[in-house]
Amino acid sequence: MRRLVLLLALALVPGCRRESATDHMQRARDATFEKRPEEALVEYRKALDALRLDDSAQAMVMKARALKGAADVYWLELRKVKEAVSVYKELIAQCPESPEALEARVVLAELLRVYFRDLRGAIDQLTAALARNPPQGAELHYQVAKLYFELQDYQQCVLESRKLAERFATSAFVDDSLYLQAQALHMQALQTQSGMPEVQRFRQEASRTYADLIARFPDSELAPHSAFEMGKLKAEAGDNEKAIETWVQALKNHPEPALVQDAIARARRRITATTPEDIGSRQTAFERARPHRNSVEAVGGSAEEAARDHGD
Incomplete structure (x- = not known):
């Protein structure tokens, strides 16, 4: 009984109270601000x-907030990627509907892509984030x-790009998505069997998509690149003259x-290499305009002999 009274008395003495989660959170933030990341992790x-x-x-x-703070310290302050990934995943598992979990998914997707080349895992995280209708939805969809x-799943890339343009029609990422869509279509053309x-x-389809980008976003920095890519498509199809016209505009x-000038020069060399040397020359045209020689002329006879032969 006396011991219980003593413990209660100590609990009431200033400075002897048990520190709350709020206290530790504040200390963690202070330690992070003061560049003491290890201490911050202890407090979190x-x-x-x-x-x-x-x-x-x-x-x-x-x-x-504590899990997000700890994960950010691991990633932003200490650059310990594995530990950061582990805590971000713990946050998502324990508090899936929190705003911090949404932010964690976006960061986690980037870490998975860059440091682990887990592209499917990154897609899963971004798709889950998109299901929450975040304000940066267009960017995440892109x-x-x-x-x-990157996965070389060009068909799905085209589908996702089209969905972005439909769902976020006024977004600043629409021209980017059109360009990416055209590139994916171009890759499908190169790889199809x-x-x-x-x-x-x-x-x-790729050419129409590039043309759509140019028409809708003439001031986009991607517009001249789209014109250049349209020229490449024409050249691949064997229409070097049209390719040159497109590149001149680009x-x-x-x-x-x-x-662009190098592409034009190469197209002109291809035209020259596939054009017979005598086509278009005056001498060839003159030769073709002359009447056919008869058999006497063919073996070297004179015109008079040829005429007599013809008269006979």
């Missing part, structure tokens, strides 16, 4: 320990489409004119 863990048996809504909010391009009709279909505002 103490905050989580204090919240372990608390299932209240307020406790869940603090738990999400990242999903790019990941499919279905024969020329299918190749031609992909080329035409020269007006392409950021790398030397690249």
Whole structure:
């Protein structure tokens, strides 16, 4: 009994109270600000320990913030990727509906892509984030489409790019998605094994998509690149004259004119290499205009002999 009274008395003495999760959270933030990341991690863990048996809504909010804070310290301050990934995943598992979990999915997707080349895992995280209708939805959807391009799943890349343009019609990422869509169609043309009709279909779709980008976003920095790519499609189809015309137009505002000029020069060399040397010359035209020689002329006879032979 005397011991219980003593413990209660000590608990009431200033400075002897048990520190709350809020106290540890504040210390963690202070330590992070003061560039003491290891100390910050200790405080975040103490905050989580204090919240372990608390299932209240307020406790869940603090738990999400503590996990996000710890994961950010591992990633942003210490650059410990594996540890950061582990804590971000713990946050998503324990507090899936929290705003911190949404942010964690976006960061986690980037870590999975860059450091583990887990492109499918990154897509899963971004897709889950998109299901929450985040404010940066267009950007995340564009990242999903790019990941499919990296996976060389060009068909799915085209589908995702089209969905972005439909769902976020006023987004700043629409021209990017159109360009990516055209590139994916172009890659399908290069890789298809279905024969020329299918190749031609992909080329035409890619060209129409580039043209759509140019028409809708003439001031986009991707517009001149789209014109250059349209020229490449024409050249691949064997229409070098049309390719040159397209590239000449692209020269007006392409950021790398030397690249375009080189493509034009190569197309002109192809035209020269596939054109017979005598086509278009005056001498050839004159020779073709002369009447056919008869048999006497063919063996070297004179014109008079040829005339007599003809008269006979």
